[in-house]
Amino acid sequence: MVELHILLFFMIIGAIIAIEAKDLLSAVVAVGAAGLALSIAFLVLKAPDLAITQLVVEILCLIILIRATLKVDLPFSTSGRWLFNTLAVFVFLIIFLAFGYFALKELPSFGSPIMRVSQFYLEKAKELTGATNLVGSVILNFRAYDTLGEATVLFTAVIGVMAIMRRKGRKKVTDQEEPDEL
Amino acid sequence: MNYNSPHKGMTLIVKTITRITVGLILLYGIYITLHGHVSPGGGFAGGVIIALSFIHLMLAFGKEEALRRLPKPLVSLFESLGAILFFTIAILGFVGGYFFLDWLNKGEPFKLFSAGSILLSNIAIAIKVSFGLFGIFLVLVLLKFTPKK
Structure with missing residues (x-):
């Protein structure tokens, strides 16, 4: 458990640096460090499927974020209405912590899950589905509805991005050829 | 076919390394996908790795070269095709009885x-997943912000 706590502290430090850094690129790199530590934490908790997916998605997000922050000088302001913002943050933090205290008391403790449904999967999944990766057999056979919903969510997201950022219908400002610095 | 033209994409070193590694990354994505039921991995992780290989090609050679190989209508077509294919597998469960039956x-x-x-x-x-995420990246690259003065 020691290595997990070290990783959690590393992630917290990375998140704080990401918030406090003045430079946007440094903030993006700090977010990437936190994500990579999360991937190692999944590996420590013996979930290699999640570790692979987290690592790969983190790299993709990092590329997109770096490309989005390097090109555009986004105007971001840190001043103004700080009293209202601080008060709102504290009120919501207290409400969240109060609800979390009552909700987390009911959960089974860390590392000792209630093995009611998952025991059935562990015993029967190999002969029922023929797959030896039990995660794959759960998400694509026993719980395939969830995967269909997830695929629908991704499809809707892609359609939304393509519809908002399409070339047709955008206002043409200048037709001059900009140098391609991709 | 002037790959090494200095005006597009990154430097010659990056292009040479990319020409070697992009096929390996694509192959690794296909491996992760096809072995999703015997080893850790699966369709989502494999799809993202395949998308990363496309993005790698695009970052190294510039967007004209990538768009010539994978035009945007083709990306949209494959993305929709994947969704329809998954839904067809679900519908085909009715042959045996009910939805998603294997x-x-x-x-x-x-x-x-x-x-x-x-x-x-x-x-x-x-x-x-691969063509969907590559489509998002493609659209974000093609978008040009016009800064307000």
Whole structure:
């Protein structure tokens, strides 16, 4: 458990640096460090499927974020209405912590899950589905509805991005050829 | 076919390394996808790795070269095709009885062609995820912000 706590502290430090850094690129790199530590934490908790997916998605997000922050000088302001913002943050933090205290008391403790449904999967999944990766057999056979919903969510997201950022219908400002610095 | 023209994309070193590694990354994504039912991985992770190989090509050679090989209508077509393929696998369960029923032959464990519809679903999800995420990146690259003065 020691290595997990070290990783959690590393992630917290990375998140704080990401918030406090003045430079946007440094903030993006700090977010990437936190994500990579999360991937190692999944590996420590013996979930290699999640570790692979987290690592790969983190790299993709990092590329997109770096490309989005390097090109555009986004105007971001840190001043103004700080009293209202601080008060709102504290009120919501207290409400969240109060609800979390009552909700987390009911959960089974860390590392000792209630093995009611998952025991059935562990015993029967190999002969029922023929797959030896039990995660794959759960998400694509026993719980395939969830995967269909997830695929629908991704499809809707892609359609939304393509519809908002399409070339047709955008206002043409200048037709001059900009140098391609991709 | 002037790959090494200095005006597009990155430097010659990056292009040479890319020409070697992009095929390996694509192959690794296909491996992760096809072995999703015997080892950790699966359609989503494999699809993202395939999308990363496309993005790698695009970052190194510039967007004209990438758009010439994978035009935007083709990306949209494959993305929709993956979604329809996954839904078709779900619908085909009605042959055996109900939605998402796996009526294919289970095969023996630890073999590549086993586990019935899980392998087919992994392939469909990988096509969908790879072309969907590459489409998002393509659209974000093609978008040009006009800064307000």
